[in-house]
Amino acid sequence: MRELVAALDQGTTSTRCIIFDAAGGTRGSAQLEHRQLLARPGWVAHDAAEIWERTHHVVVEALHRSGATGADLAGIGIANQRETVVVWDRRSGRPLADAIVWQDTRTAPEVSTLIDQGHASLLIERTGLPPSTYFSATKLAWLLEHTEGLREAASRGDALFGTIDSWLVWKLTGGAAHVIDVTNASRTQLMDLERRCWDEELLDLFNVPMAMLPRIVPSIGPIATTSAEGPFGASLPIAAVLGDQQAAMVGQACFSAGDVKCTYGTGSFVLLNTGERCVRSSHGLLSTVCYERAGQPARYALEGSVAVTGAAVQWLRDQLGVIAEARDIEALAASVPDSGGLVFVPAFSGLYAPRWRSDARGVIVGLTRAHTKGHLARATLEAIAQQCGEVVEAMCQETGTRLDELKVDGGVAANDLAMQLQADVLGVEVVRPAMIETTALGAASAAGLGLGLYQDEEALRAAWREGGRFHPTWTEDVRASARRRWDAAVSRALDWEG
Secondary structure, three states: OOOEEEEEEEOOOEEEEEEEOOOOOEEEEEEEEOOOEOOOOOOOEEOHHHHHHHHHHHHHHHHHHHOOOHHHEEEEEEEEOOOOEEEEEOOOOOEOOOEEOOOOOOOHHHHHHHHHOOOHHHHHHHHOOOOOOOOHHHHHHHHHHHOOOHHHHHHHOOEEEEOHHHHHHHHHOOOOOOEEEHHHHOOOOOEEOOOOEEOHHHHHHHOOOHHHOOEEEOOEEEEEEOOOOOOOOOOOEEEEEEEHHHHHHHHOOOOOOOOEEEEEOOOEEEEEEEEOOOOOOOOOOEEEEEEOEOOOOOEEEEEEEEOOOHHHHHHHHHOOOOOOOOOHHHHHHHOOOOOOOOEEEOOEOEEOOOOOEOOOOOEEEOOOOOOOHHHHHHHHHHHHHHHHHHHHHHHHHHHOOOOOEEEEEEHHHHOHHHHHHHHHHHOOEEEEEOOOOHHHHHHHHHHHHHHOOOOOHHHHHHHOOEEEEEOOOOOHHHHHHHHHHHHHHHHOOOOOOO
16 A cells, blocks of 8 residues: 655745645655745735745655655645735636735725724634735735736636635646635635635625635545646545645644644634534634634634744844845854843734734844844844744633643754743643654645545654753843833834834
């Protein structure tokens, strides 16, 4: 029986393919970055054709490095950046506009109009999501309004919409499957969260034609079959598709109600499994689908999203030249004992949970002549910890529970100093798995479930391994003082035009 599984992890800044064996070991991998198109302040776009080209390349390279061919694989799993909107031509398969990325804030006026017209309660009740530039619906509506001929083509069914998972499955299947998994659909703000189907009232609200929408499918199970003409060179089952944060939940074996994890990527995302119950938040959190196995009830989650964490490190690297590589920030931040009172609020595209302030913009406060780039680097890591700490605290208030430990993963989780600061800010133990790239692992593990390589979720829970643990060292007074400085700095980041 073939036991190798390919995981495609299409993220905000790069695309990666990893070939996993049945024990969760890696046989080969490849990764490529793609461009960030920043035409105007607040605009963030991707070239979907470039993403597909990068996907094709990393698949071929990962297979080569693993010494395998597509015919050696049991199937594939996909994890993807969520909320990003792609529109393409049904016949040519070419994108009809740049993909609008989840970070993009160009639709802030439309969001304000939704709020002013009293639609916030409908959106929260029906979708679990508040009005925000974060989600797909206003982005798609903007494209339909501003892309010549798109609305007419969409109404005819000639122009298709999808999130990145839809785009990849379409290309991998040679245009045979136009689908979206339920976790990604739950982030569009067009799906009824509990019925898990497109909602006609919401489509009317955003003026989106039903004809352009993909079919909603379970996250785990038989979804589609790749074309032998594609990069895998074989007809393979696509057995799992999940949004990247839901994939990380699977990779962290967070299958039980009450399990919680934080993934540090371009942004950071804290998810709490709420089981089969869809919990509505009164603390600025999102209600979302955690995952759904074919033939079984859907599992739900509460989520707190932070717009900018790893992206702040990239900003230090790419825009300021403070560091040459992202990994250099740890040594630079460790060169000083603390931030010296410097506070950095990286609200480049507003603040997400639990504050939800699209008018916020980045600020650096408390500067003196004594501060160095080391202090700025440390303030960046403290900002990551404070933002994630706010979300975790809101989650504990929402559920009435006290967190004993926080599971962490993603790129920033490899940074020991960042994880120590996270433990200090929260006052709880932070636990890092043996494999921190759990998004790709989760895609492969979910595919293994869909293919029958694993009997059930318990088999994956038993295979999870701890890789490191960080204990809090700050006193309550130090923790409270750091929070007061953070809150003061955030207050100065609000009410900007952007």
